Amino acid sequence: MRRQWGILSGAILLATAALGSQPPRPRPAGELIFESKIRPVLLAKCVTCHGEHAAQGGVRLDKAFDAAIAQKVLAAVRYDGKVKMPPSGKLAVPEQEALTAWVKSGAKWPLSAPPPISPVGRGQGGEKHWSFQPVKRATIPKVKNHVLASEWVKNPIDAFVLAKLESKKLLPSAPASRRELIRRVTYDLIGLPPTPEEVAAFERDTDPKAYEKLVEKLLASSHYGEKWGRQWLDLVRFAETNSYERDNPKPQPWRYRDYVIKSYNADKPYNRFLTEQLAGDELPDANNETQIATGFYRLGVWDDEPVDAEQSRYDSIDDIVTTVGQAFLGLTLDCARCHDHKIDPIPTKDYYQFVAIFQNINYFKNGGPTDEKIIFESDAEKTDYEKRVKEKAEQLTAKKARIVALQQEFLQKRDALLNPADLADVTWKYYEGSFDKLPNFDKLTPAASGTAANLDLSVKQRDASFAQLFTGTLNAPAAGEYTFWTDSDDGSRLLVNSQKLIEDDGSHGEGSEKRAKLTLPAGKVALRLEYFQSGTSPLGLNVAWAGPGFARRPLSPAKNTSVLGIPVQFAAYKGQLDPTQVAESAKLTKEVEELEKAEVPVNKMLVVTETGPKSAETFILKRGSRETPGEKVEPGFPSCVGGGIAKPNPLAASAGRRTALAHWITDPTNPLPARVMVNRLWQGHFGRGIVRTPNDYGFQGAAPTHPELLDWLASEFVVKGWSMKAIHRLILLSSTYQMSSRSNPSALKADPENNFFWRFDMRRLSAEEIRDSVLAVCGNLNLQQFGTSVYPDIQKEVLAGQSIPGKDWYPDRMKPEDKNRRSIYIFVKRSLLYPMLESFDAAETDRTNPARFATVQPTQALAMLNSTLMNQQAQVLATRVKKDVTDRPVPFVKRAFSLITQRDPTQAELARCTRLIDTLRFKGATDTQAQTYLCLSLLNLSEFLYLD
Structure with missing residues (x-):
């Protein structure tokens, strides 16, 4: 399979090879399209396994190909035949369409050389890559067209963009209309449409600061966090179930979702936001909020019955490394799990040093003390809970005491039924040893022997691992049919009149009484009772009989039975004992069982916990297999961005490694986090980032179109206290953001992909925005915020596609108005995404999702017209x-x-x-x-x- 894919991928990936030194020349539109649409797909999906230094199957992906191979490429990426590539999953529809158009146009490759990816990318000088350099606060450029600059440059963003446009001989588009602008900014900040009245008022408003006031109003809206928190949830693979066949719900994941929304609304500094998720439980000021933040670690997929539990644990750590690496740092650290990174300067050792940081984390169990903690919103709530716990304990104590009292009364009354005339000449022999089956007592040597009035076990000389043999004479008052009962813990055998009547062999407990009948003559008959007690099981031997003229009565004393066995006997002596006491004891016993099982109701939060302060050891796993450990490593950071060993500060409950990681990531000198986040904010407003590969800042990622602007924004981000709203404000108040989306032929020809932002790109609403907008304009959108997730109605045909149709989807529990809450509050079930959202390209939930596609498919029209x-x-x-x-x-x-x-x-x-x-x-x-x-x-x- 890999060999075949190597051949087919080679047809796609020739762009990684330089075809020789060429003089600078203008790039034709086709080449620009290749660079923006084709090369990123090839680099992201293929070159890792089939580049110059990773030619798996002997296939290098930097060689020419012919038309026949090109067709095989298309078949493979469409999954049309036996060869299905990439093996990790089908390409998105836009990627397939771009490849199809490229191949149909002749699959031409650019003549100019692409940026080098090796050997630099293999760690030799990789530190020179742009993203690994310190962030430098670039000088704001001066533009040549002073007239345009005076009118158009509203803040430094515009200066950087206009300077780039001038260098490309391009001009910015005209300003958007007031209606276009209010619709754009309202959707961009709160994800909802403005009302017709709001649009009309804005169009009439002549205040020069009307737009600025609108921006401030929207930034202050509580719905801002619902819009922008969704981007973060995409990044951290948020879902509320575990995936795999059962796809069971996680405990309380919605609290993490609410934490994200509230953090955005509060404009929580980004460095603090990251720190709380990485190590919120280890902070000196740790509280409910910071601990809920650590639910981030529990959001990934989880196999509840893995074939190899230890390998599954490493897979869960890899999921965390992948998410932290790509979402927080823009680094594909996970590519170095089995071998040195094929493109970036990330050796396998760096990967396992990063793994070591998370090694102490308790493996997820989908609930319980290692995954959940009680959450109290106030001291009063805590006091109330403690009061209820105490009340439960007192109830249990009282009920158990009453049961014991009733049982003691029963024991006394049952012993009163013993008839001394029933048995005579009873002798016993006591044996010590470990038994799991009834032995041949005739071949054993007793440790003690004696006589007794009945079948009394109290003559035993120790509480565990013994056996006892009773023999005697049973006095039958009249000829006729007799009934015998035995119940034992553990094995017992009853012989009457030399006949084996009842046998209950092996180790077990009381509660399964056995019965047998036998016709006896009047007078004396032989009785033999064999019994053994295994281990420390509760003591238990009950023998009883009934016959002509008398009801059931015991042949063994009540002290033979542990308290646990008493309730079983009540029914046996019904009619001979007080029925009200029998009923009361049965009722109390059931209540105790239910009360012990029931938890005192209390709110809980999904959190991360660790095995303790002692640091677990970590070894490089050769080829990623836990069965081939290699060199031991210490927790540390990627060498391409400074490296270093994580110096933890162990706490009572953890190793402190995650705090060290949080400090390293949020250190202002770290060149990646600020760049990565401002690029995501830019992407959220313009549809794509200054870096088009928002999760990959390595060699196979795209270079920034405006590197100086990116660094200036990153620097400003830190200067402004890591305030995300401050960056929003800069972007939204720029002329760059306020441009029209209208085109012009000359600019379109020179820059068809709008790399230089000469206009604002039109965009389709996201899946959530579409559904929320439908509800909003129809007038029944429920704007209630936070709390448990909701279950809108889903067609039965869709539910039928589940392994268990309808499992964990509960629309019947919802009030009608709750089904109309905003889409971010819809329950996210990995195996059953809400159809409307899925049709319009909702985020993948199994891995970090850096960007949404905007496809155009028939199913979307069907959903909008026929659903x-x-x-x-x-x-x-x-x-x-x-x-x-x-x-x-x-x-x-x-x-x-x-x-x-x-x-x-x-x-x-x-x-x-x-x-x-x-x-x-x-x-x-x-x-x-x-x-x-x-x-x-x-x-x-x-x-x-x-x-x-």
Whole structure:
């Protein structure tokens, strides 16, 4: 498989080879498209295993290919045949489409050489790579066009962008319209549409600071964290279940989601935000919030029955290393698990030094004391809980004491039933030894012997591992049928009149009484009872009989039985004992069992814990296998960004290694975290980052289009106290952000991918924004925040696709209004993503997800037109519009249109919509049906789904 893929991948990855030194020349549009769409896919998916220094299967991916191989490439990436590549998972639809178009156009490669990736990328001089250099606060550039600069440069961002545009002989696009701008910034900051009234008011507002005030209002909104917290949840692979076949729920993961939202709303400094997630339990000021933050470690997939438990533990640590490396540092550290990184200067030793930091973490068990801690919101809440715990203990004590009292009464009454005339000439022999089966007593030598009045075990001389043999005469008062009962802990055998009547062999407990019947003559008959006690099991031997003229009565005293065995005997002597006492004891026994099982209700939080302060040892695992340990390593950091050993400060419950990691990551001299995060903030506003590979700042990642701007923003981020809202503010108040998305032919030809930001890229709403917007314009979006996740309705056909249909999806438990909460509060089940969100490219949950795709697929149109959700909401919208205005066609259309698009329809649009209503009525639709279909049609407008 790898050999075949190597051949097919080679058809794709020739871009990694330099075809010789070429003089500088302008790059044609096709080459630019290759650089932006083709090369990143090839580098990310193929070169790790098939580059110059990792030619698996003897295949190098830097050699030319012919048309025949190109077709095989397409078949492989589409999973059309036996060869399915990449083996880790199918390429996204946009990636497949880009490769298809490239191959159909001739699969031409650029003549200029790509950036070198080896041998530098193998650790020899890799520290010279741009992302490993210290962040330098670049000098704000001066632009040549002073007239344009005076009008357009509103802050340093604009100066950097305009200087780059000038160097490429490009001009920025005109400003966006007021309507475009308010829609854009409202969605970008809170993920919801503005109302038509808000848009109209903003368009009328002549205050020069109207836009600035709008930005501040939106940044202060409690819905800001719901929008931007979602980007973070994508990065940390947030889900509320464990994956695999059962995909069971995790305990309380929603608290972590709420922590993220609240942290964003509070503009928590990013360095503190990271520190709390990495080591919130180890902080001097640790509290509920910082410990909830460590639930970050528990969000990954978890196999509840791994074939190899220890290997599974290493896989879970690798998941943490992968997430921390890519999400926090932009480094693919996980590529060095089995061998030195094939591209970046990350040796395997560095990987295992990073693993060592997390080695003490308790393996996830999906709940229990190593995964959960009690959470108290106040001292009063804690006092109340302690009171309830005490009350439970007192109830148990009282109930158990009453049971013991009843049992003692029972024992006395049962012993009163013993008839001294039933047995005569009873002798016993006592044997010491370990037994698991009844022995041949006739071949054993007793340790003691004697006589007794009945089958009394109290003559034993120790409490464990003994056996006893009783022989005697049983006096049958009359000829007839007799019934015998035995119950023992452990083995017993009863012989009457020389017949083996009951045998209950082996080690077991009481509670399974055995019965047998036998016809006896009147008078004396022989009785023999054999018994053994294994280990320290509770003492237990009960023998009873009944016959002509008398009800059941014991042949053994009550002291033969431990207290645990007493309730079993109540039923046996029913009618001979007080029935109210029998019923009370049974009731109390059941209550005690239920009370002991029941936990005192208390809120808990999902957290990380460690095995203790003693540091676990870590070894390099050759080829990634735990069965081939190599050199021992100490916890440490990647050498490509300074390296060093983590110097922990052990605490009572942990090794302190994670605190050392948090300090290293958030050190202002670390060149990666600030760059990585400001790039994500830029990506959230512009649709892509200054670095197009937001999780990969290594050699196979894309270089920044504006390196000086990236560093200036990173520097400003730290200077501003790691405030994310400060960076938002800079971006949003820039002319760069406020540009129109409209195009012009010359700029499009010179920069088709808009690498230099000569315009604002149009974007489609995210999956969550689409659903939330539908609910918002229809008027039934529930804006309640925080708390347990919700379960909207899912079609039964979708639920049927689960291994257990409908498992862990509970819409019936929801109030109707709760099903309409914002999408971030929908329960995230790995094997059952909510269909509407999944159709519109919701985040992958198994690994860190650095960016959302924006695909165009038939299933999206089907979801928007045919789904139960959309048809229900269209009807809700029609009802809202009629309530707002009237059901007369023109006012109805205008109101519906403005709610959805935040503008009035043109005369042509108005005519077309009213004509649709008339046509539907003519074909037999009722007024309500026609209005509903119109609303459904308007909800499918591209203008609703896309932002200029």
